[in-house]
Amino acid sequence: MLCLRHLVRCVDTHVMVVSVRYHNLYYWNQMFVLTNINDSIGSHLSSTHRSQSLFKNKNLISMTEKGLYVLMPYVVKAMNKLVDIIDDEMRQINAHKISMPSIVAKDLWDISNRWEESKEELFRLTDRQKTSFCLAPTHEEVVTQLVSKTKHLSESHLPIYLYQITNKFRDEIKAKHGLLRGREFLMKDLYTFDANEEKAKETYDKVCNAYENIFKRIDLTVIKVRGSVGNIGGKYSQEFMLVSDLGEDEIYKCNVCESAFNTELIDNTDEVKCLTCNSNDLKKLNAIEVGHTFLLGTRYSHNFNANYISNDSEKSRKVFEMGCYGLGVTRILAASVEVLSQNYSIRWPKSLVPFRVCLVLPKKGSKEDVYNGTEFSLDFAKSLTNIFNEDVFIDDRTNQTIGKRLFGLQSLGFPYIIIAGKRITEEIPIFEVIDNYRNDKYFMNHLDCIKFLG
Numbered sequence: 001m002l003c004l005r006h007l008v009r010c011v012d013t014h015v016m017v018v019s020v021r022y023h024n025l026y027y028w029n030q031m032f033v034l035t036n037i038n039d040s041i042g043s044h045l046s047s048t049h050r051s052q053s054l055f056k057n058k059n060l061i062s063m064t065e066k067g068l069y070v071l072m073p074y075v076v077k078a079m080n081k082l083v084d085i086i087d088d089e090m091r092q093i094n095a096h097k098i099s100m101p102s103i104v105a106k107d108l109w110d111i112s113n114r115w116e117e118s119k120e121e122l123f124r125l126t127d128r129q130k131t132s133f134c135l136a137p138t139h140e141e142v143v144t145q146l147v148s149k150t151k152h153l154s155e156s157h158l159p160i161y162l163y164q165i166t167n168k169f170r171d172e173i174k175a176k177h178g179l180l181r182g183r184e185f186l187m188k189d190l191y192t193f194d195a196n197e198e199k200a201k202e203t204y205d206k207v208c209n210a211y212e213n214i215f216k217r218i219d220l221t222v223i224k225v226r227g228s229v230g231n232i233g234g235k236y237s238q239e240f241m242l243v244s245d246l247g248e249d250e251i252y253k254c255n256v257c258e259s260a261f262n263t264e265l266i267d268n269t270d271e272v273k274c275l276t277c278n279s280n281d282l283k284k285l286n287a288i289e290v291g292h293t294f295l296l297g298t299r300y301s302h303n304f305n306a307n308y309i310s311n312d313s314e315k316s317r318k319v320f321e322m323g324c325y326g327l328g329v330t331r332i333l334a335a336s337v338e339v340l341s342q343n344y345s346i347r348w349p350k351s352l353v354p355f356r357v358c359l360v361l362p363k364k365g366s367k368e369d370v371y372n373g374t375e376f377s378l379d380f381a382k383s384l385t386n387i388f389n390e391d392v393f394i395d396d397r398t399n400q401t402i403g404k405r406l407f408g409l410q411s412l413g414f415p416y417i418i419i420a421g422k423r424i425t426e427e428i429p430i431f432e433v434i435d436n437y438r439n440d441k442y443f444m445n446h447l448d449c450i451k452f453l454g
């Protein structure tokens with residue numbers, strides 16, 4: 001068998017350049033709840049809402065109450081990757097990340113008149129002093145009050161872009177499709193403050209562009225749809241929609257000008273015309289709303305007296321023109337699995353996959369194990385974490401045969417499964433590599449594996 005020192009030497013030359021060393025090996029037996037996966041496959045899979053069935057069936061989420069879920073480590077890894085992509089796109093438009101409290105006083109919601117408006121959906125609570133609060137479903141009030149306190153801000157400080165990625169709370173009446181509609185869910189919300197309408201529109205276009213980049217980076221084809229402003233209010237809004245038969249929203253797409261709008265905007269459903277070009281050549285589609293952008297105008301800045309010192313000669317105070325922009329982080333995760341997966345197997349967008357590589361160790365006591373295959377494979381896996389700066393998943397259920405483990409593994413959506421099979425005992429050890437993107441299988445030594453994965 002090939003000497004490992006040789007392997008380490010070729011790997012080390014890469015390591016010098018890329019190693020940050022916070023990536024690691026993740027062992028099946030230590031990943032909470034990823035157990036008995038083979039037992040659960042095939043049972044209770046409904047053909048509707050695949051993401052919910054797949055996540056639940058593979059114990060990747062666990063419901064505590066209707067619409068409330070524990071996300072297991074495997075799903076959290078995908079979620080963190082999505083958060084990283086969002087943070088990266090926000091950095092590029094100079095948006096800054098903040099964190100606002102989830103418990104918000106009724107007094108603030110009274111200022112925007114939304115306490116009364118938001119009837120059943122608001123989770124309400126009272127503290128020991130009998131002060132009323134809600135669990136925030138969105139944060140326009142908190143962020144506008146924050147910005148209203150900054151009395152020193154002048155036109156030269158603008159625009160201000162503040163965002164957060166935090167849990168939101170809504171007492172949804174139909175919380176029944178897993179992460180697609182939770183009563184507590186992760187949302188990315190950005191709030192923007194500009195000097196005037198024209199600048200606010202520039203900001204709006206810039207943010208929509210960043211959102212389009214985010215969806216491109218996760219391989220989702222979304223369409224922008226004119227939407228209703230609902231109780232958030234404002235002048236104009238668009239929804240980012242993922243077309244899917246399972247979507248709860250209905251949209252019209254125009255066959256002439258390609259623009260699209262939510263059916264919520266239509267009063268008379270008898271003779272629907274395109275809102276942009278007036279054509280009646282429209283296609284009705286179901287879609288999942290994954291993001292929503294609003295040009296808010298001054299609804300909140302006016303009520304909260306949020307203003308800045310203008311650059312005009314009188315240095316007069318002017319209210320901010322605002323925008324707000326939401327992305328449903330957990331919904332995007334579920335929606336992407338929903339549209340990409342097959343019935344029994346999860347498929348993740350490439351950039352969100354929890355682990356790109358799963359390495360399958362030989363059965364304990366087998367010839368492959370006894371002849372150093374396990375040790376060689378583990379060393380190889382460690383090198384992969386260094387070379388590619390990523391975590392590698394190890395199937396260490398070595399009390400089972402490889403064949404038995406493979407079915408369950410395939411259904412978790414690893415793009416590449418590297419197996420230390422029979423040929424690992426050859427003088428130059430050979431791995432079997434399953435390529436789930438191309439639906440193909442190859443045999444390669446470790447150096448070729450590195451090239452292949454590179």
Ligand code: ATP
Pocket residue numbers: 138170172179180181182183185187289290291292326327328329330331332
């Ligand atoms: P919906 O019409 O689906 O109820 P919404 O229009 O009320 O959503 P927004 O206030 O626009 O939602 O919230 C911003 C984003 O947060 C939405 O585009 C969606 O992606 C996500 N989102 C909203 N409600 C939920 C929920 N209950 N569970 C998961 N994600 C959600």
Ligand code: MG
Pocket residue numbers: 239289291292
């Ligand atoms: Mg919306």
